[in-house]
Amino acid sequence: MSKLYDESSVRVLKGLEPVKERPGMYTRTTDPTHICQEVIDNAADEALAGFAKKIEVTLHHDGSLTVADDGRGIPVGLHPDEHVPVVELVFTRLHAGGKFNKKDGGAYSFSGGLHGVGVSVTNALSTRLEVEVMREAKVHRLVFSGGDVIEPLAEIGTCGQKRSGTKVRVWPDAKYFESAKVSIHELERLLRAKAVLLPGTTVTLNQEKADGTIEAKNWTYPEGLKGYLAELCMDSELIVPIFADERFCGRPAEGDAFAEGEGASWAVAWTNESGGGESYVNLIPTALGGTHEAGLRTGLFEALRDFIDHHNLLPRNVKLQAEDVWSRVRYVLSAKVLDPQFQGQTKEKLNSREALKLVASVVRLPFEVWLNQHVEEGKKLAELAIAQAMSRLRSVKKVERRKSSGIAVLPGKLTDCGSEDTERNELFLVEGDSAGGSAKLARDKEYQAILPLRGKVLNSLETPREQLFANREIADISASIGVDPHDVTEPDSVLSGLRYGKIIILSDADVDGSHIQVLLLTLFYRHFPKLIAAGHIYIAKPPLYRIDTASQGKGRPARKFYALDEAEREHILERLTDEGVREDHISVGRFKGLGEMNADQLKETTMSTDTRRLYKVSIVDGAEHDTRQLMSMLMGKGEASGRREWMERRGNEVEADI
Known part of the structure; x- marks a missing residue:
């Protein structure tokens, strides 16, 4: 070279x-x-x-x-x-x-x-x-x-x-x-x-x-979405007739959140089979879904939940979740969004956070009206959702929170969740006590737990297993997740005590945050490999920038955007410039860390399942040997010369915020 x-x-x-x-x-x-x-x-x-x-x-x-x-x-x-x-x-x-x-x-x-x-x-x-x-x-x-x-x-x-x-x-x-x-x-x-x-x-x-x-x-489809969905559901038994409607915003008043013409049209059916459907944004197919689908799910759930509460249909000790309503839904959704933000040029997933609120708001009221006009059909849907919730509760693996012996007592700084549904529960490993405080306010107490980490975790690549628990942070992580350190060759039963389906690393969007991610990934790779193999480890991606625009007058309310990095910030600014937004109407703020984000911002960007960006950690099939070599080179104590040579050879590929 x-x-x-x-x-x-x-x-x-x-x-x-x-x-x-x-x-x-x-x-x-x-x-x-x-x-x-x-x-x-x-x-x-x-x-x-x-x-x-x-x-x-x-x-x-x-x-x-x-x-x-x-x-x-x-x-x-x-x-x-x-x-x-x-x-x-x-x-x-x-x-x-x-x-x-x-x-x-x-x-x-x-x-x-x-x-x-x-x-x-x-x-x-x-x-x-x-x-x-x-x-x-x-x-x-x-x-x-x-x-x-x-x-x-x-x-x-x-x-x-x-x-x-x-x-x-x-x-x-x-x-x-x-x-x-x-x-x-x-x-x-x-x-x-x-x-x-x-x-x-x-x-x-x-x-x-x-x-x-x-x-x-x-x-040609004279009945539009309703006729199309009926065709898709020809081989399925419908529990209630198809619910189809459309709502679009009129000329906005001062302070309205959405622009004229924004909204959605949809057709929804409940069947005895598993759900699924198709969604579009401004006619573009979104094969991977996105925030507009999350808005449809939220609108349907909130309307049916209110119907169930109004008619006092919910048994005691049963709590409904959106998935109980959504799991049997077949749907076609077409959203119109003024400034959609897609994931990548292929536009297979919508990331616009405003789209969730938009679609949820236009769907909820028409569905409430439909339920109250079709009470018997509404009760059938209520029975279906309640049956799903009870089935879910029966299948939940009961987890003993504390043992009387005191051996498995959970760490005092762990803020646990209320649910015992291991598959749904999430544990956030949060960098810093201040960020942990915001995360506690931003979380959903039902299924999201918070474990704040003080400082950087030990580089545990070469740490003997018997010495691991000398490090307080590692001991707290192991006790919280309910899994002891193990080898990749051990049986899957080592995960029998797992308390959370997702273990999410949440650190600052800077170099120090990346270092903490690597140290935690080293810990899981070396001493908890079954968690990675089973797909339980995730990395949350908080934004580095917030961009606000002032109201532009007719049909253009004030907007806010979040950017993960410099490139995404520049792309958003270019777009706003191309749209004719004046420079003095654009405000760019930078988050120095998670501790600077208030609870609402942290929830909206990083913790809400509908709007966050979350990446699963996995090892590509056939790459186990290469992964082992790379981890040893990057984290091994005697690999300084190898790291130097690697940085000289690959340093030009690094994208770092320094």
């Missing part, structure tokens, strides 16, 4: 080069379906804005795909600042698009596109891409190869004054994908969903066969 590191060593990736260099950062690389979806989503955004009534997708025999819509057509004139045709800019420039400006007068109020990245990624990862635009009685054409223009924008014909739209044909480049073929199943599911979510829009899929014939499929 060359040790030369000078000014010439720094490489600047320009244009679409970052996408070609690291395609996995921008799209899913198992197959080209997602880059094709980006084009479909643009057509769907035109329909969502009310300008397109037809979306036609053609899968050609040569593997290419065409998406055509009858929307407004991408503008073809020169951009006032860049002096490049706008249609060319959209397909060749990252973070160029018409969906940043959400204020009055913007091209799109609600859209799945957010970052101006989608179709430029499609272009970069395609051997060829052709664009035809019908607009203002003219037809224009533009052709790219590998993201570069090979046929400049040119007028190729005329069309009727009232005709408009965009047609894009994509030839995905196979070298960027594990499989070169678009997934027909996923494509059909996506297009069917667009038809469900866009009333009045005709969605068509044409499949071109080898003999030149076309097999066409059309989707």
Whole structure:
């Protein structure tokens, strides 16, 4: 490896080069379906804005795909600042698009596109891409190869004054994908969903066969989400009729939390089978769910709980949980959120904390009304939820909290939870007494326990087992979780006394916090390996920054965002700038540690199951040997030279807040 590191060593990736260099950062690389979806989503955004009534997708025999819509057509004139045709800019420039400006007068109020990245990624990862635009009685054409223009924008014909739209044909480049073929199943599911979510829009899929014939499929759902869910539940027995409704916010008054047009539509059914469903945000499918699904669950639970309380249906000593109501629910949810925050460019999970409150608030009241209008059906749902709760209570493993002998007495500084449901219970190992105090106020007393740790835990990689309990912190951790130190070769019965299904490391979002994480992970890896193998160890990710914006007037209430790190902070600030939020209306605060966060902030960002970010600790299959070597090198007392060599070789990969 060359040790030369000078000014010439720094490489600047320009244009679409970052996408070609690291395609996995921008799209899913198992197959080209997602880059094709980006084009479909643009057509769907035109329909969502009310300008397109037809979306036609053609899968050609040569593997290419065409998406055509009858929307407004991408503008073809020169951009006032860049002096490049706008249609060319959209397909060749990252973070160029018409969906940043959400204020009055913007091209799109609600859209799945957010970052101006989608179709430029499609272009970069395609051997060829052709664009035809019908607009203002003219037809224009533009052709790219590998993201570069090979046929400049040119007028190729005329069309009727009232005709408009965009047609894009994509030839995905196979070298960027594990499989070169678009997934027909996923494509059909996506297009069917667009038809469900866009009333009045005709969605068509044409499949071109080898003999030149076309097999066409059309989707339409006159009943919208309700009809779609009925189709999904055809083979299931419904306990009550499908509950379907929609609610969207009107023009907000001063101080209202949500903007005009935000809200959700949904269809919900209860069956005798396990639940599940589909969710969307601004027509984008969220396969991994997110905060909007949590909002639907919360709204349904709170409404049914109030119904049960009002009719005095709950037996004594039975406490309902949201999962008792949710476990048999089949659902389709479509949320409209003004400024959604997704997890990654593939947008498979919604992270916007405001979406939970939004969906919960619009769902709860209509469901309360429905229950009171359908009392018998409401009582059936109440019986189902109560039966689930009683079944859960019967299956709970009883844990003896204290033994009279005093041998297993729990640490005095442990703030325990009330539930005896080991699988649901959580123990937070919190850095510092002050943070532990906030965590105690932020927790759910029913199932979340807090163990504050004073200082840094002993580096226990090479500590003999018989000397472990000389360290008070380690002794407290072992007593709290109910598991003694053990080897990976010991039977699973060593976990028989486990008191918490999740053991969560909660430390500051800085270098010291990372050090504490590593020390605790070393302890669990070396002396409690079965906890990691069984998936009981987690790391909580508290934010480093809070960003507040003042009210922007009509339809734009004050907002707050949380950023895990510098990169996420910069991304949020860029987005706000692109939306036209003035700099003096943006306030950025940095948390120096967990102790600076009040209980509400800690709950909202780190402890609430609906809005927190939690990462499970696991060892990749087949990587046990490499993991053992790495841990020995990083934490071994006699490995200083190895650590130095590793830092010299890999130091450039470190992302640290120093």
